Amino acid sequence: MAKRLLEKRGHSVRRGERRARDALAILDESKWVGFGCVLMDVQMPEHGRPSSAPAIIRERERITGRRLPDYRDDGPCDEGG
DSSP, X not given: OHHHHHHHTTOXXXXXXXXXXXXXXXXXXXXXXXXXXXXXXXXXXXXXXXXXXXXXXXXXXXXXXXXOOEEEEOSOOOXXX
């Protein structure tokens, strides 16, 4: 649902398949440029710690000096979104 809403409003959306590391790989491929925010499901079963992806994002911000807001959802992820 979020994907459709963002695209309808003219935004481009890139989606990591089902794992935080997929999303982080997308950010790395782009050199972390061109993204306005990151939407994430904090119930990432692949990661033992739900805070690992946000911690990586915060560390990258500290290094680059660029802020990348992240919005976290702790509810179930919509397959269609």
